[in-house]
Amino acid sequence: MTFLLETAPADRHAPREDVQGLVVGTLLVALSVQFLQASQLITGQIAGLSLLTAYWGGWSFGAVFFVLNLPFYTVAIYRMGWRFTLKTFAAVGALTLWTSLLPQVMQLSDLHPGAAAVLAGVTAGIGLLVLFRHGATLGGVGIVAVWLQDTRGIKAGWVQLGFDACVFTLAIFLFSPATVGWSLLGAIVTNVVIATNHRRDRYIAT
Secondary structure, eight states: OHHHHSSOOOOOOOOOHHHHHHHHHHHHHHHHHHHHHHHOOSSSSSHHHHHHHHHHHHHOOHHHHHHHHHTTTHHHHHHHHHHHHHHHHHHHHHHHHHHHHHHHHOOOOSOOHHHHHHHHHHHHHHHHHHHTTTTOOTTTTTHHHHHHHHHHHHHHHHHHHHHHHHHHHHTTTTSSSHHHHHHHOOOOOOOOHHHHHOOOSSOOOO
């Protein structure tokens, strides 16, 4: 059974619309990563785990993010279908590209961590909403969260926030309390945006 985020079969986006949605959604999330990295903050989900790993090992966020997402594609194929999986794979690849390119064309400085957290939370939340609307996620926990919302009615935002609690528990051992606190604020903003705006009665599984 394939689960698609759409209001009805007649409302399915055309391929060109999906491409636009994937580009816009991943660009917004890539921008959120720039806000976070400008203030040495982290986020939740697999992106947060990737940032932790990148900070710890000195590796590229995009490369770590891509690798950590690979095991979740098996879940996506069997639970969400090939259409969803291929879109998600494309979104992860696009985000990997944008996070490598953006630092070369823009540099953020003198950014208060509170501002960085809120801006990152809002841009990431909106970016993920765009991806959800076009039948994709950024892999990882997002795959499980969307599946649970579409099949069990459990809000995706709350599922992701639960995983975020685990990520921030690990962050306590690597970052100062202030950094973890501001980062947690950003993650809360992201998930509140998703939980408030991603409605199962509007975007249902068919």
